[in-house]
Amino acid sequence: xxxxEKLIDHHEAVxxxxxNVPRLPVARVPLMxxxxxxxxxxxxxxxxxxxxxxxxxxxxxxxxxxxxxGRTFKVVDEAPAGxxxxxxxxxxxxxxxxxxGVIPEGADAVVMVENTSGWGEEFExxxxxxxxxxxxxxxxxxxxxxxxxxxxxxxxxPEIALAATQGYGDLPVYRRPRVVVLSTGTELVEPGTRELxxxxxxxxxSFALLAQAREAGAEARRVAAASDDADVLRNAxxxxxxxxxxxxxxxxxxxxxxDLVKSTLLNLGxxxxxxxxxxxxxxxxxxxxxNDARFFGLPGNxxxxxxxxxxxxxxxxxxxxxxxxxxRPHVEVYFDEDVENKFGRMHAMRVxxxxxxGGWRAESVGAxxxxxxxxxxxxxxxxxxxxxxxxxxxxxxxxxxxxxxxxLLGRPxx
Ligand code: AMP
Ligand code: MG
Numbered sequence: 407x408x409x410x411e412k413l414i415d416h417h418e419a420v421x422x423x424x425x426n427v428p429r430l431p432v433a434r435v436p437l438m439x440x441x442x443x444x445x446x447x448x449x450x451x452x453x454x455x456x457x458x459x460x461x462x463x464x465x466x467x468x469x470x471x472x473x474x475x476g477r478t479f480k481v482v483d484e485a486p487a488g489x490x491x492x493x494x495x496x497x498x499x500x501x502x503x504x505x506x507g508v509i510p511e512g513a514d515a516v517v518m519v520e521n522t523s524g525w526g527e528e529f530e531x532x533x534x535x536x537x538x539x540x541x542x543x544x545x546x547x548x549x550x551x552x553x554x555x556x557x558x559x560x561x562x563x564p565e566i567a568l569a570a571t572q573g574y575g576d577l578p579v580y581r582r583p584r585v586v587v588l589s590t591g592t593e594l595v596e597p598g599t600r601e602l603x604x605x606x607x608x609x610x611x612s613f614a615l616l617a618q619a620r621e622a623g624a625e626a627r628r629v630a631a632a633s634d635d636a637d638v639l640r641n642a643x644x645x646x647x648x649x650x651x652x653x654x655x656x657x658x659x660x661x662x663x664x665d666l667v668k669s670t671l672l673n674l675g676x677x678x679x680x681x682x683x684x685x686x687x688x689x690x691x692x693x694x695x696x697n698d699a700r701f702f703g704l705p706g707n708x709x710x711x712x713x714x715x716x717x718x719x720x721x722x723x724x725x726x727x728x729x730x731x732x733x734r735p736h737v738e739v740y741f742d743e744d745v746e747n748k749f750g751r752m753h754a755m756r757v758x759x760x761x762x763x764g765g766w767r768a769e770s771v772g773a774x775x776x777x778x779x780x781x782x783x784x785x786x787x788x789x790x791x792x793x794x795x796x797x798x799x800x801x802x803x804x805x806x807x808x809x810x811x812x813x814l815l816g817r818p819x820x
Contacts, residue, residue, distance in 0.1 A: 657706030752792030
């Protein structure tokens, strides 16, 4: 057992985490697997797109010089999408064309079938057309060599669409971090396996942390909870460290006699970056490195574990994946009343957010105990009250980390 040597500031802890996580290797992944990942390199257009002048409508390709209302045209060929016409358009001639069809030689406009007497070998034009009408020009979407997608961009459906138009079958991305989640505690029972005996509780943290890791884009798996036994813990941790980029444990990281995580890690050659943060909840958080693996020892209290994941692990995962926006949205909030902070540490307070005239109004979700899992389902954001023992005055601006981004779309209350 060991006591905390020195507690560091929360912002300092985030900085140390980000400084000590590597970018993951770049891999080319099929388009369909690239969603949610960050581009590792700029992607440029390989050719003009669309690659040829084509029709925006169903109708007839004609020479605009001929396209006066009342004139009759002879249809000499057709140009559906994917099958260019064989013939050219001469004076008084037309080629039947459909959306996406290649504009035939000689034609410089398309008339919509709705503005003619209809489909046939011949038709009469009912409405005059000018040069370029209903044409989609080659290169009007992107030009060869254009920077289409910048390195660091998160790949979503529009980015996938753009890459596909340019024939890219795969994209260079930073791969997903492999995360292993391990709960520690002799009291823990796997949900769904049996009922609880006296003194036992169900393991909720490893499920919660797994969900958070996946939400952040990681490839995460959980392993069965380890008891507070030095050998069991050592084996489980070593196995996790061997197979993961990031290991996240919960519990056993404070100063109790059964808190063996930190000593186990140090024995396994993990180098401590920090242990102990001036933060509530989350004082005992441990962060260390071993070769390419990163280790987060989060506290066992469910709220602490999840809040600390948000504050430290999520930004680390994002950074490893090359995401420029490694942070959740931060907004400035205020409280209607003075808020005390008696903890001597920064308080990451669970709050609800309402859009009010003066900006975002925060209100505590109620009791802030670290074991109150139900409180997390009510929280929209974490308001950072502090540092240390300073509270905040009613109306004063406070930084808050938004957990439910959809909340930011909310309408004014009332
Ligand atoms: P510890 O950090 O190990 O001292 O645990 C602090 C509190 O969190 C204790 O009440 C534990 O029973 C509880 N706890 C630890 N691990 C978990 C877990 N995986 N799921 C739910 N609660 C836990
Ligand atoms: Mg424990």
